[in-house]
Amino acid sequence: MVRAVLLTDVGAPLQITEIDLPEPGPGRVRVKLAAAGVCHSDLSLSNGVLRPTTPTVLGHEGAGTVVSVGEGVSSVRPGDRVVLNWAPACGHCHLCGLGEPWLCENQYAATTEPYAALPDGTALYPGLGAAAFAEETVVHENAVVPLPEGVDLASAALLGCAVLTGYGAVHNAARLRTGESAVVFGLGGVGLALLQSLRIAGAAPIIAVDVSPEKEELARRHGATDFLLSDEQTPKAVRRLTGGHGADHAFECVGRGSTIRAAWSSTRRGGRTTVVGIGGKDDPVAFSALEVFHFARTLSGCCYGNSVPAKDIPVLAEHVRAGRLDLESLITDRITLDQVPAAFERMAAGHGGRSLVVFEP
Numbered sequence: 001m002v003r004a005v006l007l008t009d010v011g012a013p014l015q016i017t018e019i020d021l022p023e024p025g026p027g028r029v030r031v032k033l034a035a036a037g038v039c040h041s042d043l044s045l046s047n048g049v050l051r052p053t054t055p056t057v058l059g060h061e062g063a064g065t066v067v068s069v070g071e072g073v074s075s076v077r078p079g080d081r082v083v084l085n086w087a088p089a090c091g092h093c094h095l096c097g098l099g100e101p102w103l104c105e106n107q108y109a110a111t112t113e114p115y116a117a118l119p120d121g122t123a124l125y126p127g128l129g130a131a132a133f134a135e136e137t138v139v140h141e142n143a144v145v146p147l148p149e150g151v152d153l154a155s156a157a158l159l160g161c162a163v164l165t166g167y168g169a170v171h172n173a174a175r176l177r178t179g180e181s182a183v184v185f186g187l188g189g190v191g192l193a194l195l196q197s198l199r200i201a202g203a204a205p206i207i208a209v210d211v212s213p214e215k216e217e218l219a220r221r222h223g224a225t226d227f228l229l230s231d232e233q234t235p236k237a238v239r240r241l242t243g244g245h246g247a248d249h250a251f252e253c254v255g256r257g258s259t260i261r262a263a264w265s266s267t268r269r270g271g272r273t274t275v276v277g278i279g280g281k282d283d284p285v286a287f288s289a290l291e292v293f294h295f296a297r298t299l300s301g302c303c304y305g306n307s308v309p310a311k312d313i314p315v316l317a318e319h320v321r322a323g324r325l326d327l328e329s330l331i332t333d334r335i336t337l338d339q340v341p342a343a344f345e346r347m348a349a350g351h352g353g354r355s356l357v358v359f360e361p
């Protein structure tokens, strides 16, 4: 039995409960979590913006130690330190074949397969395949990435979602060049990690936007040169800070139609907006036909930072070791499993950076 954060149904209060976790079957790996970050996508799964298969154990940004492996597992062994990958690629679908494994057609396959059970036998599904808000989890072999030496295991949890996503948005999706200007909407764990990635890429200026004034200090610590409180005037204010042109790049890390639109309007003619946030299906974004032509801007989605985790996590680990990427300052609250519901409330109210569930060693 292990303790876990359970969502019985969309909209229901979270429960902290014991679950029955089986030994890993063929191709599966059992991981003892060191830590798991609280990401907005978990909140979106619990409130119905995203639709999980329920009952589900939430949490998808995790790192830990391999406890045991099932038959046929060859890439990791008990004792290995790993980061969880919540969108593992199958390697053989059409989009994997095109070299875009972050769009793998089977990346959510694990979310619809029962992986554990309640003590009464009710089948449980792993939230985003990872089920990281639990003392231990069982995942597919391709959902674990070995963590290089020299990086603290608990804070490495953030490499599994916020940092991979933010860094990948800048380097893989937007392909930002040194000296280009950037504006970031939404300064949670993802937006703050993205600010650090802009600093690494040498963007200038780096403009940070949020509705919550308390994010200014955090934003500047993570690389922002300017901070704006989000309102209808934000695109105009961004133009003022970029010589009257608008930013070369905008990044949306909120997940709303209105902020996607504001991000797009904040870019220069020919600028690029990379949408990182995950919004709802009933939240449209509108453009006039004329402005699409006139501004000649690019609006692009970005899934998991367009990353290949097995390749990109070692790169991120090297940035951490070299002191360029600061995981510690992204973590503003260290909590227990029982405090996840309170962390959801803090996040919904726009407080803090990342909350990190830290498990007993």
Ligand code: APR
Residues within 6 Å of the ligand: 038, 039, 040, 041, 044, 165, 185, 186, 187, 188, 189, 190, 191, 209, 210, 211, 212, 215, 230, 253, 254, 255, 259, 276, 277, 278, 279, 347, 348, 349, 350, 351, 353
């Ligand atoms: N304008 C600017 N910022 C806003 C606005 C707005 N209109 N509304 C909310 N925000 C800010 C919040 O104040 C908060 O600082 O967006 C930030 C979102 O941060 P978190 O809730 O911590 O979310 P995070 O985990 O960083 O995820 C961001 O990426 O992966 C997706 O599903 C995830 O859509 C979510 C996004």
Ligand code: ZN
Residues within 6 Å of the ligand: 039, 040, 041, 042, 060, 061, 161, 162
């Ligand atoms: Zn996430």
